[in-house]
Amino acid sequence: MQADEGFPLWCAACEWGLPQAEADRGESTVTAARGRIDLARIGAYTLATVVHTLPLGLLASATVLATAGRGVVAYGLAAVLAVLAVTLMPRPVRLDRDAEILTRDDAPHLYALFDEVTAELGAGPVHVIAITPEFNASSMALGLRRRRAVQLGLPLWRVLTPDQKVALIGHELAHGVNGDCRHGLYVGSALDVLTGLHRTLDPDELPGHEDGLMYMSRLVLTPLLWLCRGAVFLLHRGLDRTTLRSGRRAEHHADELAARVASSEAVAGLLEAMTVLEPTVAFTVRTSPVTRSPLPLWDRVDQAVAVLPDGERDRRLRLAARENTQVDDTHPPTRLRTSHVRALAAIEPRVRLSPETADRIDAELAAISTRIERNLTEAAEAALYHRPEGGTHPRKAGSDGGFEGHWPPG
Ligand SMILES: [Zn+2]
Structure with missing residues (x-):
């Protein structure tokens, strides 16, 4: 095991020893323009709604299958849907x-x-x-x-x-x-x-x-x-x-x-x-x-x-x-x-x-x-x-x- 941290050699004046700078990803700290519809926010809430309504839909489908369906396959499928619904809660x-x-x-x-x-x-x-x-x-x-x-x-x-x-x-x-x-x-x-x-x-x-x-x-x-x-x-x-x-x-x-x-x-x-x-x-x-x-x-x-x-x-x-x-x-x-x-x-x-x-x-x-x-x-x-x-x-x-x-x- 290495006994000390072993600081690498580098030059503070010309920055020799440092890797190439990563490309600027164009990020800034500018805040969003007010009054404009925030499409990303609408998208996020839509996707979150999909995640939150999925368990209810699965539970409803499981109930329909369990009550109206006949046979082992229908009951098995209802059980799988119910487990999935619980997992998504x-x-x-x-x-x-x-x-x-x-x-x-x-x-x-x-x-x-x-x-x-x-x-x-x-x-x-x-x-x-x-x-x-x-x-x-x-x-x-x-x-x-x-x-x-x-x-x-x-x-x-x-x-x-x-x-x-x-x-x-x-x-x-x-x-x-x-x-x-x-x-x-x-x-x-x-x-x-x-x-x-x-x-x-x-x-x-x-x-x-x-x-x-x-x-x-x-x-x-x-x-x-x-x-x-x-x-x-x-x-x-x-x-x-x-x-x-x-x-x-x-x-x-x-x-x-x-x-x-x-x-x-x-x-x-x-x-x-x-x-x-x-x-x-x-x-x-x-x-x-x-x-x-x-x-x-x-x-x-x-x-x-x-x-x-x-x-x-x-x-x-x-x-x-x-x-x-x-x-x-x-x-x-x-x-x-x-x-x-x-x-x-x-x-x-x-x-x-x-x-x-x-x-x-x-x-x-x-x-x-x-x-x-x-x-x-x-x-x-x-x-x-x-x-x-x-x-x-x-x-x-x-x-x-x-x-x-x-x-x-x-
Ligand atoms: Zn933080």
Whole structure:
């Protein structure tokens, strides 16, 4: 295993050592012209309506077949349609499987900070704060009561400055007020249904590789599943495409709202920290089993971040700009977001996190910190000895976070 991060050679003057810049995709941060009919929005709501009415149509057909039809075939078909209808029903969003909930009693200072930010944004209160072991953060509306929840990834939270922490909370809470239909009840739940269905209909997940009867049913079911999966994929692609532009505009708007709360520089600093520090934090976690150091993992992370050379920070920023890096598929390229918030020139933060309160919040997170540190170290050890079953936090479904698979990426 590599013993140090091994920063590549490059030249800051002529940018030798950086890859070719990606072609400009013509994206901008310009907001939509008012008063014009938004065809994409109409398309998105039409597709979402198809997704939401399909279960009712299937259930009606199943009922007709079961009552009017005769014979085993009719009853069997009715059962299949009923199962499909249930599969297509929207499900309440849940927290990530490895998220740990903090109650108001557990973390009064963290909740008070969230309350301050929600008051500034004019957003509803946050009901659930959960801590995850990822270099990421996300927000969602939970269950039928649409209770607002924010997931904070501890490895990210730990390396942010106090003003960047306020910016992160501001961006996540702004998702509740930025008018993004992809996070809304109607289009958002249609997207969730299709994402879950695409995963469920994977023929590779079918049991029975060698077994006689199971093998035969697998042969029959596989082409059917591919057909259904293709239809689901096309619907998902359609919804994704029709909401992409409005979703990205909403992300810029969330950055604007966060900048008003925490300042432009804090939001830009947050975006740069997410770009620059993730490889260093991931490397420190991944190599923790072979590092001969008496220091706890989080202290080693702090140390690695503190000694990261300015030249390497600069290289990572320029590399991300050239590659149009995004925090995930749903967000615009980070370079566009950074320049957009800097152009706002919001200087005075409306919410400040004092060093004393930051320390109190750290104390509230201490127990979870220890557990996540242990889990990440165990997972790194398991990955080292090629024991994937040893991972303690497999990647969950439905997160709008930035990584596919385990964090840290291998
Ligand atoms: Zn966002």
